[in-house]
Amino acid sequence: MPELPEVETVRSGLQALLPGRIVSSVTHDNPKSFPNAPADVQQFLVGASVVLVARRAKVLLIELSSKYSLVIHLKMTGQLVFRSGNERFGAGHPNESLIGELPDKSTRVTLAFEDGSQLFFNDQRKFGWVRLMPTAEVVNLDFFKKVGPEPLGADFTAKVLQERALRRKNSNIKAVLLDQTVLAGIGNIYADESLWGAKIHPTTLVKDLSTKQFEVLYEELVCVLKLAIEKGGSTDKNYVNAEGKRGSYMDFARVFRREGQACPRCGSTIIKTRVAGRGTHTCPVCQKA
DNA sequence: CACTTGACCTGTCCGC
DNA sequence: TGCGGACAGGTCAAGT
Numbered sequence A: 001m002p003e004l005p006e007v008e009t010v011r012s013g014l015q016a017l018l019p020g021r022i023v024s025s026v027t028h029d030n031p032k033s034f035p036n037a038p039a040d041v042q043q044f045l046v047g048a049s050v051v052l053v054a055r056r057a058k059v060l061l062i063e064l065s066s067k068y069s070l071v072i073h074l075k076m077t078g079q080l081v082f083r084s085g086n087e088r089f090g091a092g093h094p095n096e097s098l099i100g101e102l103p104d105k106s107t108r109v110t111l112a113f114e115d116g117s118q119l120f121f122n123d124q125r126k127f128g129w130v131r132l133m134p135t136a137e138v139v140n141l142d143f144f145k146k147v148g149p150e151p152l153g154a155d156f157t158a159k160v161l162q163e164r165a166l167r168r169k170n171s172n173i174k175a176v177l178l179d180q181t182v183l184a185g186i187g188n189i190y191a192d193e194s195l196w197g198a199k200i201h202p203t204t205l206v207k208d209l210s211t212k213q214f215e216v217l218y219e220e221l222v223c224v225l226k227l228a229i230e231k232g233g234s235t236d237k238n239y240v241n242a243e244g245k246r247g248s249y250m251d252f253a254r255v256f257r258r259e260g261q262a263c264p265r266c267g268s269t270i271i272k273t274r275v276a277g278r279g280t281h282t283c284p285v286c287q288k289a
Numbered sequence B: 001c002a003c004t005t006g007a008c009c010t011g012t013c014c015g016c
Numbered sequence C: 001t002g003c004g005g006a007c008a009g010g011t012c013a014a015g016t
Helices: A004-017 A135-140 A142-148 A158-168 A173-178 A189-196 A211-230
Strands: A023-028 A050-056 A059-064 A070-074 A078-083 A105-115 A117-125 A129-133 A271-275 A278-282
Touching: A004 A059, A004 A078, A059 A135, A070 A078, A070 A135, A129 A135, A129 A173, A135 A142, A135 A158, A158 A173, A158 A211, A173 A189, A173 A278, A189 A211, A189 A278
Parallel strands: none
Antiparallel strands: A023 A105, A050 A059, A059 A070, A070 A129, A078 A117, A105 A117, A271 A278
8 A cells, every 4th residue: 555655754754763773684584575685685784874765656765885775665565664672562651653562473574773773574465575786776677667757756747747648548547547657656545536636537548638637637646645745644554654653644535445425525425436456436426437 | 569457465354 | 153255456477
């Protein structure tokens, strides 16, 4: 579920916590979660300090002083939770974290730092991964070569959205919003939310959308993403920030996971269907097929 | 080539 | 209460 706002929230949280800390050890329980460990781990990870935490699309980049970077994709259930080592859990020690003592049974990779703090990569479904590679080679990953523009970047406009979407003119607009090569960072939640905002039905073919509709959709995308970042992302089930705490955008969602409830714009009952293989939430009155 | 569907996983929820 | 199956949804491989 982590989409751009969730990954950005994790990034900003880690950027406030990690830079300057020196890695002292790395453990992992599942080769799939950390495919190239331990080949370069001892030489380029242990003993290196964190320089910067960055994000591109839904991918996190932890840059190290060794000129290597950890590249991390949370996929659906991945979590990155930092612990200073002084937190208390259980009776008599209230803690806002949704996550209890770590490591737990979902912990796939643990980074320990010389000051005793730790960073845990938890991933219930094992779809996510951590890779270690030279920072200079990150841009050469297939994903980074193909991925589209950042929707909150200065060079992203309604015109750019329309032009790039038209590369898939015979696809429905929801599938195209989810296509990371068209634009970066949109997933199921913010696709549904922005299409509702723009009053566009998700099955509408790209070639049938007007320039005006692309302008409205662009505005809604930007607006929804900014609000979601402000709210710390959406916690439906698994997502937590770098401190293990939930995001609150779901309290502000207009259609996502609100089937059976009233559309906040017209009062009609929100329905759930299936579009592009995903659960899809729409107002049948505001969003005409 | 354009586009859609299935696989990857595990936990949860629903109906019987 | 147990059990099978549907579902969750990011990305890539395989299929149409």
